[in-house]
Amino acid sequence: MASGPPARKAGGMPRKHRIVLGGLAALILAAGGATLGAAIKGRPITVTKDTDLAFDLPAPVRESLYYASLAPNSHNAQMWQVTAYPSRGELAIALDPDRLLPVTDPAGREALISVGAFTENLVQSLEAYGYEVEVTTTQVAEAGRDGPVVIVHYGGNPGEPDGIGQQALEAMTLRHTEKGVMLALPLTAAQLEALAAVPGVTYFQDGSDGFAYLAGGTVTAYRDQANDLAARQELAGWLRLSNGEALAQRDGLPAEQLGITGITKTLYYLTTSQADLTGDSFANQGISRTEKQVDGAAGFAVLVGDDPITAGRDLERLWLAATRAGVSVQPMSQILEDPAAAAALPAALGLTGTPQMILRVGRVSGDYGQNLGLRRPLAEFVTNGEP
Ligand SMILES: Cc1cc2nc3c(=O)[nH]c(=O)nc-3n(C[C@H](O)[C@H](O)[C@H](O)COP(=O)(O)O)c2cc1C
Numbered sequence: 083m084a085s086g087p088p089a090r091k092a093g094g095m096p097r098k099h100r101i102v103l104g105g106l107a108a109l110i111l112a113a114g115g116a117t118l119g120a121a122i123k124g125r126p127i128t129v130t131k132d133t134d135l136a137f138d139l140p141a142p143v144r145e146s147l148y149y150a151s152l153a154p155n156s157h158n159a160q161m162w163q164v165t166a167y168p169s170r171g172e173l174a175i176a177l178d179p180d181r182l183l184p185v186t187d188p189a190g191r192e193a194l195i196s197v198g199a200f201t202e203n204l205v206q207s208l209e210a211y212g213y214e215v216e217v218t219t220t221q222v223a224e225a226g227r228d229g230p231v232v233i234v235h236y237g238g239n240p241g242e243p244d245g246i247g248q249q250a251l252e253a254m255t256l257r258h259t260e261k262g263v264m265l266a267l268p269l270t271a272a273q274l275e276a277l278a279a280v281p282g283v284t285y286f287q288d289g290s291d292g293f294a295y296l297a298g299g300t301v302t303a304y305r306d307q308a309n310d311l312a313a314r315q316e317l318a319g320w321l322r323l324s325n326g327e328a329l330a331q332r333d334g335l336p337a338e339q340l341g342i343t344g345i346t347k348t349l350y351y352l353t354t355s356q357a358d359l360t361g362d363s364f365a366n367q368g369i370s371r372t373e374k375q376v377d378g379a380a381g382f383a384v385l386v387g388d389d390p391i392t393a394g395r396d397l398e399r400l401w402l403a404a405t406r407a408g409v410s411v412q413p414m415s416q417i418l419e420d421p422a423a424a425a426a427l428p429a430a431l432g433l434t435g436t437p438q439m440i441l442r443v444g445r446v447s448g449d450y451g452q453n454l455g456l457r458r459p460l461a462e463f464v465t466n467g468e469p
Contacts, residue, residue, distance in 0.1 A: 124348030127325045127336060132459035137466040139168050142240040146207035147173070147464055149254045151457040153203045153398060154413065155196035156183055157320040160333050160458055162200050165467035174467065175201060175232040176222065181333075185316040186307065186419050191390045194230065195438060198394015199401075201232050203254055206402075210247030214238040219391060230391060253402045258453040260410035261341025261371075263378030264444030269409060276407035277383050277443065280396040284433060287381040292431050296384070296417070296440060297376035303416035303423050304372045308365040318359035324351055332458045339454065341371070375412065380444035382414075384427075386435030393438035404443065408450055412442045 133144040147164065155161060161181035165174045177193050187193055201217065208215045213236040222231050243251060266288055269277070277285055286292030307313045321335050322328040328336035337347040358364050385400065387393035404411050417423045417440060427437050 123324065123351045124345065125325060126343070127328055127338060127454065127456070129329065129332070129455045129457070131455065131457075132461070134459070135461055135464060135466075137166075137168070139166055139464075140240065142211035142213070143173075143208070143236065144460060146204055146211060146213075147460055148457075149207040149251060150200045150204035151460075151463070152254050152257070152453050152455065153196065153199035154257070154259060154401065155199065156187060156192040156415070157317065158334050158339060158456065159183060159196075159320060160463065161193045162197055162463060164464045166464055167467045169468060171236045173204070173234045173236070175204075175234065176227065177229055178463070179227075183316055185310075185312045186415075190229070191438075192415065192419075194390035195394035195397060197230075197232060198391040198396075199398040200394075201234065201391065202395040202398035204234055205395075206250045207254070208234070208236045210243040210250045212239060212241040212243075212247075232391060249406075250402070253405045254453075255455075256450065256452045257401055257405045257411075258451055259339070260412050260446060260451065261339070261375065262446060263374055264380060264410055264442070264446055266378055267380060267445060269380050269443070269445070273404075273407045273409050273445075276403040276409060277400065279403035280385070280400045282386045282393075282396060282435060283400060284384050284386075284431070285381055286384070286431070288379060290381075293382055295430055296382040296414075297379075299417045299423055299427075300376055300414045300440070301369070301373055303420045304414075305369050306420060307416050308368050311360065314360045314365060318356070321359050323354055323356065323359075328456060332456060332462075334456075336454075336456065339456070372414075372416075375442060376414070378444070379442045380409075383411075383441045383443050384431065384433060384437050385439040385441070386428075386433055387438045388436060390438060397439050400441075405450075408445060409443050410446050410450065414440050414442050 131148055133141075133148050135144060143166075151160065151162075159181045161178050163176055163178040165176070166172070167174070175197055177190065177197060182190060182193055205215050205217060216235045218233045218235075220231050220233060222228060268287060274285065277283055284292075286296060320333070321340075322331060322337075325336070328334065337343065337350050342350050354364070383400070385393060385397060387396060401411050417427060418437060424437065428434065
């Protein structure tokens, strides 16, 4: 006869134990469900690019418009709109009046810098695909659309990007805003050279008086802004509180774009409500994050320039050069968003010209990282200008 454990009799367990075990199982299941839910909330976001349009535009031009949209822009508001004129090979880039930041950027200076950065990526991408490109800027005076418009004309025969073109496109997909703490180590000579890729850049290394002024001024200006209800509300409108919301909107700042990843992302999404975003505790977290950021950097680079669109193109050229050299970058704009602090900056730092961007720069430990690619489908910002 086969030996072994005796068969368990059905219903052999005392009723009291059955209830306790049943309750435990329910608890484990609930905890498992909650853990699963939390894991899903904290899952890294994956964005698929969408270059479909309802009208004919050559594939390399659509690809180039996608790369253009990877440009840096305030609050990831993507305040550009493009009108395409396929028959004459023209793209007209203007500000989208519904995507501006009137509280922190009342003059639209940062919006135009963002349009400039978009233009630079567009030009470099079209050239990577073999087009010849010309750029002009005009002024439109129509009601509701008044302001500068950048016209990008492309001609010639496109083809597959060569090695240099591939490298340019790759740099655009790697470039991103680094919100984490950087190593407080000096940049190498080659990295410093990369920061001089455009004229108008002055570098203030950690330990210098200029660095201390920028670090202290950034925290003060950030604190003032974080205590301003209108600025809090404006920012809150662009913060995303789940992967689902970020993917539905395809713009704004999800956890990753605040430097919050992994388990902290899960906790942030689980514990933060829309109402919290304008509260004191959230503002204070932003202030302490900023204090840590200015403590962890190799230096600050300040870009001066008269015209914001040109400054935006310069910013992107500088940032792409930095990306290729392994230098991480985070714009820190709060000083420039405070009129009095911005006006005092040139004299304090010995700069000639109008400061347009303040960038925290340095190296990160480990992988350089890449762009999250949270950008709207082309069809949402490109329209056909021809009948
Ligand atoms: C004009 C301008 C100002 C910006 N100011 C800030 C800033 O003060 N702090 C910050 O962390 N990022 C700033 N950024 C970076 C944007 O938040 C970032 O480009 C946007 O969220 C898209 O993310 P990405 O750069 O990783 O593609 C700024 C970008 C631009 C173009």
